[in-house]
Amino acid sequence: xxxxxxxxxxxxxxxxxxxxxxxxxxxxxxxxxxxxxxxxxxxxxxxxxxxxxxxxxxxxxxxxxxxxxxxxxxxxxxxxxxxxxxxxxxxxxxxxxxxxxxxxxxxxxxxxxxxxxxxxxxxxxxxxxxxxxxxxxxxxxxxxxxxxxxxxxxxxxxxxxxxxxxxxxxxxxxxxxxxxxxxxxxxxxxxxxxxxxxxxxxxxxxxxxxxxxxxxxxxxxxxxxxxxxxxxxxxxxxxxxxxxxxxxxxxxxxxxxxxxxxxxxxxxxxxxxxxxxxxxxxxxxxxxxxxxxxxxxxxxxxxxxxxxxxxxxxxxxxxxxxxxxxxxxxxxxxxxxxxxxxxxxxxxxxxxxxxxxxxxxxxxxxxxxxxxxxxxxxxxxxxxxxxxxxxxxxxxxxxxxxxxxxxxxxxxxxxxxxxxxxxxxxxxxxxxxxxxxxxxxxxxxxxxxxxxxxxxxxx
Numbered sequence: 052x053x054x055x056x057x058x059x060x061x062x063x064x065x066x067x068x069x070x071x072x073x074x075x076x077x078x079x080x081x082x083x084x085x086x087x088x089x090x091x092x093x094x095x096x097x098x099x100x101x102x103x104x105x106x107x108x109x110x111x112x113x114x115x116x117x118x119x120x121x122x123x124x125x126x127x128x129x130x131x132x133x134x135x136x137x138x139x140x141x142x143x144x145x146x147x148x149x150x151x152x153x154x155x156x157x158x159x160x161x162x163x164x165x166x167x168x169x170x171x172x173x174x175x176x177x178x179x180x181x182x183x184x185x186x187x188x189x190x191x192x193x194x195x196x197x198x199x200x201x202x203x204x205x206x207x208x209x210x211x212x213x214x215x216x217x218x219x220x221x222x223x224x225x226x227x228x229x230x231x232x233x234x235x236x237x238x239x240x241x242x243x244x245x246x247x248x249x250x251x252x253x254x255x256x257x258x259x260x261x262x263x264x265x266x267x268x269x270x271x272x273x274x275x276x277x278x279x280x281x282x283x284x285x286x287x288x289x290x291x292x293x294x295x296x297x298x299x300x301x302x303x304x305x306x307x308x309x310x311x312x313x314x315x316x317x318x319x320x321x322x323x324x325x326x327x328x329x330x331x332x333x334x335x336x337x338x339x340x341x342x343x344x345x346x347x348x349x350x351x352x353x354x355x356x357x358x359x360x361x362x363x364x365x366x367x368x369x370x371x372x373x374x375x376x377x378x379x380x381x382x383x384x385x386x387x388x389x390x391x392x393x394x395x396x397x398x399x400x401x402x403x404x405x406x407x408x409x410x411x412x413x414x415x416x417x418x419x420x421x422x423x424x425x426x427x428x429x430x431x432x433x434x435x436x437x438x439x440x441x442x443x444x445x446x447x448x449x450x451x452x453x454x455x456x457x458x459x460x461x462x463x464x465x466x467x468x469x470x471x472x473x474x475x476x477x478x479x480x481x482x483x484x485x486x487x488x489x490x491x492x493x494x495x496x497x498x499x500x501x502x503x504x505x506x507x508x509x510x
Contacts, residue, residue, distance in 0.1 A: 056234055057176040061184055063232045064169040065191035067127070070226055071162045073195025073202075074138070074219060075104060076355065079334035080203045080348060084212040086335075089147055093335065094459030099150050100331040101455035106159030107166065108323065109448020114167040115441025123168035127230030130164025131223075133157050138220035142213040165226055167444060171437050172233055174424045183366040189421050190362035193413070196355025200334075200348040302438045305431070311377075311489045312430040312439060316446045319423075321482035322384060323450030325475035326416060328458040329391055336468045340400050353406055354413035361417020369422050376429065377489050380422050384483030386415035392476030395469045454478070 078100040085096050117126045137157030144150050170188060177184040206215030306312055337347035365383075369376050390412035399405060424440065431439040458471035 059232055060169075060176050060234065061173045061188055063229045064173040064188045067165050067169045067226055067229050068189065068191035069195040069198075070223060071107075071134075071166050071195070072192030073199035074158075074223065075100075075107060075162060076192075076196040076330055077199035077203045077351070078103065079331050079351065080200055080207065080344070081212055082331060082335055083338060083344065084207060085147075085150075088212075091147060092459070093332070093462055094456050095147065097331050097455040097459040099147065099155055101327060101451050101453075102151055102155030103159040103162075104323075104327055104330075105448045105452035106156055107162045107448065108444045108446075108451050110160050110163040111167055111441035111444025111448065112438075113441075114164050114444075115438045117164070118168055118171075118437050118441075122235065123172050124230060124233040124235075126164050126168045127233055128227065130161040130166075130168075131226040131230050132161070134161030134165065134226065135220060135223050137161060138216060138223050141216040141220070144213070163444065165230065167437075167440055169230070169233060170424065171440050172235075174428065174436065175433070183370040187363055187366055189366075189423075190359040190417070192420070193355045193358030193362055193417055196358065197352045200351045200355075204344060204348045302435065303442070305435065306439060306442055309431055310492065312427070314485055314488050315426060315430060316443050318380075318384070318482045318486045319443055320446040320450045321478050321485065322387075322419070323447045324454040324457075325388065325391055325477075325479035325482075326454075327451045328454040328471065328475040329412075331455040332458050332462070332468070332471060336394075336472075337405070339468065342402070342405075346402060350405055350409050354409045354416075357410045357413030358417035358420070361414040361419075362421040363417075364414075365418035365421030368418070369425050375490070376422055376426055377486065380419055380426060381483045381486035381490075383415040383419045384479060384486060387412055387419065388476045388479030388481075388483060390415065390476075391472055391479060395472045 082093075082096050082100065085091075085099070086093065089096070114126060117129070134157070137153045137159075140153040140157075141150070144153075173184055173188045203215060203219075206218055210218070334344075334347040334351060337350055338344060342350075361383075365379075368374050368379060390408050393399065394405070394408060399408060423443070424436070427439040427443060428436050454475065458475060461470040461474060462468055464470075
């Protein structure tokens with residue numbers, strides 16, 4: 052029964068990601084149309100997409116808070132409602148601020164509430180094969196990225212960009228059904244059983260020390276070092292258990308004192324600066340080098356198609372015990388950064404060469420993304436995976452806010468995409484360098500332990 056429900060959750064999360072990332076990643080097609088209609092600069096137009104992706108990522112802590120206070124299913128249903136409202140309002144757009152509010156904020160926030168609970172829940176249902184399952188589930192985002200650029204292009208040609216939004220909004224309504232299928236995992240039910248009689252009392256890096264209220268003796272040492280009675284300690288314990296602010300601070304402190312998690316968060320921040328710029332400005336760049344809109348959509352689909360392969364491959368590789376997931380992630384970071392950097396070389400300005408570079412880019416990016424949930428679980432543990440993903444997405448969202456507007460500004464100032472793509476590529480390369488700190492740090496730790504144990508001699 053658990054396996055059956057686990058598969059239902061995985062399929063639901065997969066389809067949610069098809070819709071969420073399909074709509075988000077195909078916005079680059081609309082950038083071209085919006086420039087024609089509103090006659091605004093690329094920096095401002097691209098900011099709409101970056102605000103959308105920024106809210107989709109940076110609202111992660113809010114999503115995590117709601118996931119703690121209520122069920123994952125309810126958070127997803129709220130996301131379906133917000134995103135449907137946002138998309139349904141887009142055909143009536145009178146100006147860019149209207150687009151920013153409804154597409155950037157409403158839809159972005161809704162997609163955050165859809166993505167994080169469903170993706171996290173798919174990992175919680177599969178303890179043994181978590182890397183494989185989350186990799187396959189995340190391939191849904193790439194599948195959406197393959198299909199939606201062509202769908203959007205054809206809809207725009209037939210109905211115009213406003214008319215196409217009606218159909219996209221109708222497709223988005225299916226997320227209500229998918230969100231309704233989500234169900235808490237067995238491990239979450241176990242946590243709920245133990246949560247009622249345990250409370251956090253001490254933090255030691257990422258390990259939480261708990262004590263049971265009914266085990267406190269009549270004369271116990273209080274949290275402040277004083278001698279307290281059983282009744283007083285129980286009162287304090289109940290107060291701490293019920294205080295959400297205390298819990299949030301406790302969780303955040305655990306994450307901030309977790310070195311590998313902090314470095315991984317910085318890595319994701321830098322990685323999203325570069326890759327988001329590529330997603331939103333790529334189609335416009337391709338049309339500027341004399342490719343057609345169909346060819347631009349094809350290149351976007353190639354990226355997302357190879358991301359599917361990368362996500363599945365990353366799931367298999369990440370689940371293999373002999374492979375260091377951290378080293379695999381930083382290796383793909385370097386490949387992704389190099390692919391973005393070389394895109395502006397004139398020798399590559401033909402469809403075949405661009406298809407090959409974009410294929411390698413998509414493959415490496417897919418592997419990177421498929422490892423996200425597994426690496427967060429490695430760094431913070433299963434119990435904090437929801438909060439870890441939430442704060443990680445916040446960093447990703449900040450990167451999304453920064454990348455496209457800066458790229459658009461560089462494009463306008465230099466009248467060339469070279470500086471924008473160099474900026475994007477260097478950001479991703481730097482993310483790999485930051486990730487390299489984690490294995491180096493681990494090597495030093497092991498070396499120090501060996502030195503201490505080797506130099507100690509019995510007296």
